Amino acid sequence: MYNYKKLLLSNKLKVLLIPDKKFKLVVFEINMLIGNDVETKELLEIGHFIEHLFSLYTSTKYPCGSKNRDVFYFKNIDIDAEIVNKNIKFKLEFEPKHTDFVIDILTNALLDFKIDNEMFIKEKNAVIEELNEIIKDDEYKFHKKISSIIYKNCQRRFSQDDRLANTKKIKPDQIISYFKNYFKSGNMIFTIFGNISSKQKKELLSRLSQIPKGKYKYKINSLNFNTKIIHLRKNTNICQLKLLFKTSYILFSKEAYHLEAVDDILTNDLNSILLKELRTNKGLIYNITGEFELDEVSKNLSLYELTSVVDCNNIYKLLESILLIFTKLKQCKLDNKYFVNLRNKNKIEYLKKTYILEPENVISNYSKEYLWSQPITKLKQRIDIENELNADLFKKYCNKIFTKDNLVVCYESNKNIDKQIKILLNNFK
Numbered sequence: 001m002y003n004y005k006k007l008l009l010s011n012k013l014k015v016l017l018i019p020d021k022k023f024k025l026v027v028f029e030i031n032m033l034i035g036n037d038v039e040t041k042e043l044l045e046i047g048h049f050i051e052h053l054f055s056l057y058t059s060t061k062y063p064c065g066s067k068n069r070d071v072f073y074f075k076n077i078d079i080d081a082e083i084v085n086k087n088i089k090f091k092l093e094f095e096p097k098h099t100d101f102v103i104d105i106l107t108n109a110l111l112d113f114k115i116d117n118e119m120f121i122k123e124k125n126a127v128i129e130e131l132n133e134i135i136k137d138d139e140y141k142f143h144k145k146i147s148s149i150i151y152k153n154c155q156r157r158f159s160q161d162d163r164l165a166n167t168k169k170i171k172p173d174q175i176i177s178y179f180k181n182y183f184k185s186g187n188m189i190f191t192i193f194g195n196i197s198s199k200q201k202k203e204l205l206s207r208l209s210q211i212p213k214g215k216y217k218y219k220i221n222s223l224n225f226n227t228k229i230i231h232l233r234k235n236t237n238i239c240q241l242k243l244l245f246k247t248s249y250i251l252f253s254k255e256a257y258h259l260e261a262v263d264d265i266l267t268n269d270l271n272s273i274l275l276k277e278l279r280t281n282k283g284l285i286y287n288i289t290g291e292f293e294l295d296e297v298s299k300n301l302s303l304y305e306l307t308s309v310v311d312c313n314n315i316y317k318l319l320e321s322i323l324l325i326f327t328k329l330k331q332c333k334l335d336n337k338y339f340v341n342l343r344n345k346n347k348i349e350y351l352k353k354t355y356i357l358e359p360e361n362v363i364s365n366y367s368k369e370y371l372w373s374q375p376i377t378k379l380k381q382r383i384d385i386e387n388e389l390n391a392d393l394f395k396k397y398c399n400k401i402f403t404k405d406n407l408v409v410c411y412e413s414n415k416n417i418d419k420q421i422k423i424l425l426n427n428f429k
């Protein structure tokens, strides 16, 4: 698999080199450990806005955003950006003949970012319309209600409506001061995938080492799991049931890899524990998805989310069945065949991934770990850790995670069945 070289520049900026002679393109990626979670009420959605504006790579030397966009298009330089809770990513993928140009336009933006006022107005509108799309989505109200309760004590409690209202108020000087505050060396990792000449590397690193020093420090946050049942009234017969379990592990921990495997055994196949019982045996649902959302900093912000869609009349039955499955998993050891199967599946995954190289995953996994000062885990090591999961460990995790105290039941329905659910929960230990 891919080799890498870690560098730390004089200003403490992290650089990751992943050379690959076979890959005839170059990828530059900037990842920052800042994201939506650094925003205060007055700065809501500013990270997303700057994700749009910085992607224009405007500076004193390259001031016109729409012209820059044209140049990228006609040189076939693929640009991409995204923001999540604790990450902003900017990516450029291009042919080696454009390397000098990309280094120049990118480092000019990093060292001398200027806003193109015309594009400011247009991109503001783009962000507004993007938010409108989320707000008009069918699931929005449900998510909004859940977030306002479970994230009551932290910044994530704000809704997309709050974000929309604030976006309309954001001024260019707020964007510039956000840039000056957060685009600092300690918040950033620069990854170079592919091959660039040593002259180009020298030039790039010398410019990157001029980025001002500084690093953001997150506060520790916790989920609010005091409200045990969240109901949203909805006039339809098809409802969503969502179970949230606190997990208390941070991303990058060894446990995080084990939990991937736990979720795999629970939901990732028609024959997985939950799907087999709820679909094949009981005929209640079509699908159930599981997802561990582990935080990089606060272990008490981490949770496991189980989601399924079901006929309103069957919500109680579905919940009862799921809790019964967990009760059994906590009491009895799971048959060893599941773990033999897991190791086999991982072996196949390894064979596939070493055959079809996926630079994007490699860049994002490696750079995320180095950015957060964690050891870099290669695919083989990751699989080895996942493979440690056995019947004893699986039972241990089930007992630790799937408890009444860790659980919040969220459901949409035309009728309120909180009382019945409460009795179910009382019998679930």
Ligand SMILES: [Zn+2]
Pocket (backbone or CB within 6 Å): 048, 052, 127, 130
């Ligand atoms: Zn966007």
